[in-house]
Amino acid sequence: MFSYTMRRVGLLIPVLLGMTFIVFMMIRAIPGNPAQLILGQQASKDAIETLTKQLGLDQPWYTQFVHYLGGLFQGDLGMSLKTRSPISDEIWPYLAATIELSLVAILIAVIVGVNAGIISAWFQNSWFDYAVMLIALIGVSMPIFWLGLMEQYFVSIKWDLLPTTGRDNIRMPVEAITHLYLIDTLMEGRFDQFIEVVKHLILPGIALGTIPMAIIARMTRSSMLEVMRSDYIRTARAKGLKMFWVVYKHSLKNAMIPVVTVIGLQTGLLLGGAILTETIFGWPGIGTYIYDAIQSRDYPVIQSGILVVATLFVLINLFVDILYAAIDPRIKY
Amino acid sequence: MAELAQSTPPLNNPPVMEQHDDKVISPWKDAWRSFKKNKLAMVGLGIVVFFILIAIFAPLLAPYGFSEQKLADKHLSPSGEHWFGTDEFGRDIFSRVLYGARISLWVGFVSVAGSVIVGSALGIVAGYYGKIVDGIISRIFDILLAFPSILLAIAVVSVLGPSLRNALIAIAIINVPIFGRLVRSRVLSVKEEEYITAAKAIGMKDSRILIHHVLPNSMAPIIVQGTLAIATAIIEAAALGFLGLGAQPPTPEWGKMLADSRDFIIQAPWTVIFPGLAIMLTVLGFNLMGDGLRDALDPRMKS
Numbered sequence: 001m002f003s004y005t006m007r008r009v010g011l012l013i014p015v016l017l018g019m020t021f022i023v024f025m026m027i028r029a030i031p032g033n034p035a036q037l038i039l040g041q042q043a044s045k046d047a048i049e050t051l052t053k054q055l056g057l058d059q060p061w062y063t064q065f066v067h068y069l070g071g072l073f074q075g076d077l078g079m080s081l082k083t084r085s086p087i088s089d090e091i092w093p094y095l096a097a098t099i100e101l102s103l104v105a106i107l108i109a110v111i112v113g114v115n116a117g118i119i120s121a122w123f124q125n126s127w128f129d130y131a132v133m134l135i136a137l138i139g140v141s142m143p144i145f146w147l148g149l150m151e152q153y154f155v156s157i158k159w160d161l162l163p164t165t166g167r168d169n170i171r172m173p174v175e176a177i178t179h180l181y182l183i184d185t186l187m188e189g190r191f192d193q194f195i196e197v198v199k200h201l202i203l204p205g206i207a208l209g210t211i212p213m214a215i216i217a218r219m220t221r222s223s224m225l226e227v228m229r230s231d232y233i234r235t236a237r238a239k240g241l242k243m244f245w246v247v248y249k250h251s252l253k254n255a256m257i258p259v260v261t262v263i264g265l266q267t268g269l270l271l272g273g274a275i276l277t278e279t280i281f282g283w284p285g286i287g288t289y290i291y292d293a294i295q296s297r298d299y300p301v302i303q304s305g306i307l308v309v310a311t312l313f314v315l316i317n318l319f320v321d322i323l324y325a326a327i328d329p330r331i332k333y
Numbered sequence: 334m335a336e337l338a339q340s341t342p343p344l345n346n347p348p349v350m351e352q353h354d355d356k357v358i359s360p361w362k363d364a365w366r367s368f369k370k371n372k373l374a375m376v377g378l379g380i381v382v383f384f385i386l387i388a389i390f391a392p393l394l395a396p397y398g399f400s401e402q403k404l405a406d407k408h409l410s411p412s413g414e415h416w417f418g419t420d421e422f423g424r425d426i427f428s429r430v431l432y433g434a435r436i437s438l439w440v441g442f443v444s445v446a447g448s449v450i451v452g453s454a455l456g457i458v459a460g461y462y463g464k465i466v467d468g469i470i471s472r473i474f475d476i477l478l479a480f481p482s483i484l485l486a487i488a489v490v491s492v493l494g495p496s497l498r499n500a501l502i503a504i505a506i507i508n509v510p511i512f513g514r515l516v517r518s519r520v521l522s523v524k525e526e527e528y529i530t531a532a533k534a535i536g537m538k539d540s541r542i543l544i545h546h547v548l549p550n551s552m553a554p555i556i557v558q559g560t561l562a563i564a565t566a567i568i569e570a571a572a573l574g575f576l577g578l579g580a581q582p583p584t585p586e587w588g589k590m591l592a593d594s595r596d597f598i599i600q601a602p603w604t605v606i607f608p609g610l611a612i613m614l615t616v617l618g619f620n621l622m623g624d625g626l627r628d629a630l631d632p633r634m635k636s
Contacts, residue, residue: 014472014475014476015472015475015476015479016479018472018473018475018476018479019476019479019480022476022480022488023488026488026491026492027492029492030492137373137617137620137621138613138617140620141564141613141616141617141620142613143568143571143572143588143609143612143613143616145571145572145575145588145591146591146605146608146609146612146613149591149595149598149605149609150605150606150609152598153598153599153602153605157598157599268481269481271481271484272481272482272483272484273483275483275484275487275576276483276572276575276576279575279576280595290487291576294487294491294576294578295577299491302488302491306480306484306487306488309481309484310479310480310481310484313479313480313481314479
């Protein structure tokens with residue numbers, strides 16, 4: 001197990017280096033003079049020269065790359081051109097917002113998806129099964145930005161049930177400690193604020209969670225169906241065990257192994273979807289951070305934002321691989 | 334296969350082994366038979382054909398031009414005259430949705446075709462020649478796959494500049510490693526077959542072996558993956574359009590239409606409902622068709 005983990009971590013290093021290189025090359029691949037593009041047509045020559053120096057564009061690319069890597073190792077993510085402050089100082093609140101949203105989305109997806117899949121398999125070919133499979137089919141084809149807009153229109157605007165945008169009620173803003181608002185509000189003992197934060201999380205959470213939910217439901221169902229055909233399940237039923245325990249205890253344990261992989265993969269993919277969800281729900285996460293940076297051509301922020309999200313994605317995938325090896329003792333690596 | 338090719342242009346790659354005696358059932362005919370029996374797959378095929386026809390005949394079907402403005406008629410609700418209502422410039426949404434099919438299908442087919450060509454070429458080279466070449470190409474695939482796909486697309490477009498063409502290029506790039514890996518693994522397994530040894534023994538050139546034996550053997554999974562990739566490509570193009578990184582006005586791209594209309598969702602919800610429905614239906618069609626093709630063409634990929 002330990003050597004497997006170390007081998008997986010070892011494989012990661014070239015990938016991380018390659019990723020960093022691609023992100024590093026982004027700004028250099030811009031046709032023409034990047035500094036000119038960032039500052040616009042009316043920029044003075046001095047300003048362009050200063051920015052070129054600040055971005056290190058006046059040096060050969062390999063020197064720049066070594067410099068860039070060295071900076072990264074010291075936690076230096078560069079300077080935002082817009083706010084003129086170090087990105088590493090201002091990125092955490094955004095990242096925390098994205099992590100909170102993603103965790104809630106995957107939680108919704110797992111709870112609903114796994115149970116829907118189990119019950120579908122249990123009552124195979126019932127109307128419930130057909131309904132779940134139909135919804136799952138539509139779910140995987142859903143453009144999340146459209147789903148988000150529809151939620152806003154029906155739930156927030158028409159029926160006025162939940163807030164449209166933001167993370168908290170602006171009339172009673174949350175005082176950030178960790179920037180994970182669910183934890184912050186509990187730490188401060190403000191249950192009224194906690195409820196507000198939960199209310200704000202529901203719609204974007206569902207929008208972001210729908211695709212993984214659909215995929216998890218389908219995976220759970222087919223995995224359960226396979227396990228429930230096996231001999232030990234027949235034995236369990238033959239000895240008179242209640243169907244509920246056969247399904248939720250005996251079958252689920254083995255059926256969950258492929259599902260865990262899917263859950264892990266989907267958690268990673270959520271990070272991509274989060275960018276779209278955030279722009280719709282005015283969620284101040286890393287997606288919004290990158291999106292705003294694109295609008296204002298703040299290339300260092302685009303670069304570092306992408307690098308941080310991609311690194312997180314790689315680490316989640318690593319964690320899933322190791323978890324997979326750990327929970328299934330039959331797999332030997 | 335003849336019928337399949339007629340009804341679904343994306344599959345129009347004539348397989349090499351098609352010239353069989355009529356009495357012999359070729360694998361392609363067999364696949365089409367089991368595809369026909371799959372109801373969901375046929376629904377998917379129906380949806381896809383429907384949107385392809387819309388895309389082709391958009392100018393004939395659309396009652397108005399896609400950029401025809403009539404400010405007096407802004408935000409009209411759906412009626413006999415404007416089936417899907419009008420937008421903030423008084424443009425007919427029904428017509429714009431019809432023309433939008435052209436753009437989305439175009440991006441879907443062309444970007445995936447690009448990824449298939451580049452991906453297969455790289456995959457064949459990596460799988461067939463192995464060693465260092467394989468090592469380099471496979472590492473590049475690993476690195477590209479290490480990014481969440483939409484993020485990589487955003488990165489590419491923010492370098493190239495926002496436009497429909499650049500969005501298409503970005504989507505093609507992010508799909509290259511998917512096909513590359515797929516073809517590479519097929520090549521690795523085909524390479525060990527005895528008929529390849531035989532072909533080598535009679536002095537067949539590498540390039541001929543690759544084109545006549547290895548590539549046809551990779552066709553089935555490429556078609557399956559390609560169909561599913563078109564679905565993703567359409568969503569990604571719409572997502573880039575929605576973020577303002579894809580099609581630019583007045584192009585009636587579905588994602589861009591959503592982005593432009595979202596501010597008016599309270600007064601004119603139809604401006605947002607219909608383009609989104611169009612995206613969802615098209616994607617659903619390709620997904621259903623892809624699932625059906627997988628079951629029909631590649632029994633090994635069945636779960």
